[in-house]
Amino acid sequence: xxxxxxxxxxxxxxxxxxxxxxxxxxxxxxxxxxxxxxxxxxxxxxxxxxxxxxxxxxxxxxxxxxxxxxxxxxxxxxxxxxxxxxxxxxxxxxxxxxxxxxxxxxxxxxxxxxxxxxxxxxxxxxxxxxxxxxxxxxxxxxxxxxxxxxxxxxxxxxxxxxxxxxx
Amino acid sequence: xxxxxxxxxxxxxxxxxxxxxxxxxxxxxxxxxxxxxxxxxxxxxxxxxxxxxxxxxxxxxxxxxxxxxxxxxxxxxxxxxxxxxxxxxxxxxxxxxxxxxxxxxxxxxxxxxxxxxxxxxxxxxxxxxxxxxxxxxxxxxxxxxxxxxxxxxxxxxxxxxxxxxxxxxxxxxxxxxxxxxxxxxxxxxxxxxxxxxxxxxxxxxxxxxxxxxxxxxxxxxxxxxxxxxxxxxxxxxxxxxxxxxxxxxxxxxxxxxxxxxxxxxxxxxxxxxxx
Numbered sequence: 001x002x003x004x005x006x007x008x009x010x011x012x013x014x015x016x017x018x019x020x021x022x023x024x025x026x027x028x029x030x031x032x033x034x035x036x037x038x039x040x041x042x043x044x045x046x047x048x049x050x051x052x053x054x055x056x057x058x059x060x061x062x063x064x065x066x067x068x069x070x071x072x073x074x075x076x077x078x079x080x081x082x083x084x085x086x087x088x089x090x091x092x093x094x095x096x097x098x099x100x101x102x103x104x105x106x107x108x109x110x111x112x113x114x115x116x117x118x119x120x121x122x123x124x125x126x127x128x129x130x131x132x133x134x135x136x137x138x139x140x141x142x143x144x145x146x147x148x149x150x151x152x153x154x155x156x157x158x159x160x161x162x163x164x165x166x167x
Numbered sequence: 168x169x170x171x172x173x174x175x176x177x178x179x180x181x182x183x184x185x186x187x188x189x190x191x192x193x194x195x196x197x198x199x200x201x202x203x204x205x206x207x208x209x210x211x212x213x214x215x216x217x218x219x220x221x222x223x224x225x226x227x228x229x230x231x232x233x234x235x236x237x238x239x240x241x242x243x244x245x246x247x248x249x250x251x252x253x254x255x256x257x258x259x260x261x262x263x264x265x266x267x268x269x270x271x272x273x274x275x276x277x278x279x280x281x282x283x284x285x286x287x288x289x290x291x292x293x294x295x296x297x298x299x300x301x302x303x304x305x306x307x308x309x310x311x312x313x314x315x316x317x318x319x320x321x322x323x324x325x326x327x328x329x330x331x332x333x334x335x336x337x338x339x340x341x342x343x344x345x346x347x348x349x350x351x352x353x354x355x356x357x358x359x360x361x362x363x364x365x366x367x368x369x370x371x372x373x374x375x376x377x378x379x380x381x382x383x384x385x386x387x388x389x390x391x392x393x394x395x396x397x398x399x400x401x402x403x404x405x406x407x408x409x410x411x412x413x414x415x416x417x418x419x420x421x422x423x424x425x426x427x428x429x430x431x432x433x434x435x436x437x438x439x440x441x442x
Contacts, residue, residue, distance in 0.1 A: 001176065001177065001178060001179055001183050001187075002176070002177045002179075003174065003175075003176045003177075004174065004175040004176070004177075005174055006172040006173055006174050006175075007172065026172065027172070027173060027174065027175035027218075028169065028170045028171065028172050028173060028175075030169065030170075030205075030209070033169075049168040049169075049206075049209050050168075050205075050206035050209055050210060051202060051205070051206050051272055054269075054271065057271055060275075063245075063274045063275075064270070064271045064274060065271055065272075065274050065275045066202075066271060066272065066275070068205070068209070069201050069202055069205040069206060069209075069272075069275070070201060070205070070275070071175065071198075071201070071205070071218075071220075073175050073177075074175075074177075074198075074201075074220055074222065118270075118271055122270075136265075136270075136356065137270065139269055139355060139356040139357045140268075140269025140270060140271045140272070140357060
């Protein structure tokens with residue numbers, strides 16, 4: 001058992017995009033705010049803050065989840081991946097990000113980091129998805145610019161290219 | 168859209184969670200996956216003094232099969248969806264779970280949490296009620312088991328006492344000769360249902376559970392009905408549920424869905440059974 005008093009500042013340590021990171025926060029701080037404000041991972045976007053829009057989606061221990069519906073103190077000791085970790089520092093964008101650019105799968109870009117993190121996990125689990133599966137994945141994200149069509153194309157394109165590479 | 172301050176206590180076992188609930192009672196809320204509760208806290212619809220987080224309690228993170236599927240308090244919806252043989256053991260759950268939120272929320276949301284939240288449109292309370300499942304409540308005073316129909320008492324209301332932990336829910340397994348089916352209409356895939364229907368058809372009887380219309384999941388028990396008799400029963404049920412207009416759908420539309428989808432679902436299951 002571990003108690004965190006409401007007014008106290010409590011140490012939370014995580015592995016963020018492969019590196020150790022930590023800071024202090026109150027128990028009520030959301031993981032989304034902790035990542036942005038305490039650890040500087042501003043690629044985590046904050047939209048609705050009740051789990052509907054998907055903009056804040058990150059991977060916790062590899063699994064895509066809403067960081068706005070997770071407390072920072074509950075994520076202590078976990079491994080967290082955000083969009084900042086998709087392309088290694090100073091290097092090219094990942095194949096998924098390149099496909100998004102190639103297919104015009106973003107316009108304003110607000111929803112994009114969350115979608116990329118969901119898609120990254122999804123493609124590891126479902127390497128050969130059909131369009132219906134990709135659209136099901138996207139049902140957990142709101143995009144008001146693209147109409148989703150180009151996002152679907154980009155994700156299917158990455159799946160095909162990775163399949164061809166493996167073959 | 169930020170929660171009010173609370174003490175956060177991580178319980179590492181069911182024993183610890185129950186002891187903490189005895190200490191805090193009504194001042195505390197149990198946090199498991201948080202996919203309902205965190206949204207409620209963010210909107211400040213609830214401002215508990217303390218949160219008791221059970222998501223790391225390993226003795227609560229299990230799904231077992233002893234004739235019924237026993238899903239313990241910290242087991243996620245994703246874990247139940249992946250449970251080996253689910254489509255044979257509880258086809259209703261296998262059909263309903265893909266409609267429950269999105270994979271990103273199922274990854275963290277728990278089965279017991281959804282039952283605890285008792286949203287009248289939620290899929291898991293509907294399945295539990297239709298399958299005549301049970302909720303196991305545990306406090307320092309002991310354990311008790313309630314049938315779903317006794318557990319759900321109204322909109323977001325249950326028979327849980329403030330010092331009780333929902334330790335597990337039990338879904339009866341499919342019986343020989345039974346067919347189960349699920350269908351729902353929602354604004355987009357993964358949203359709460361405008362109307363959700365769960366049906367169990369046996370050689371002698373038909374059970375139809377309806378979610379999204381009344382203030383709690385409601386189950387009708389009928390003999391095997393077909394044709395006009397089925398239509399009459401569905402029409403009567405649709406009116407009895409007391410549908411209301413809201414910004415998602417009108418009462419007229421909800422009654423229409425109960426009649427039309429109910430007929431489609433039950434007819435399909437009867438056909439499958441006869442085939």
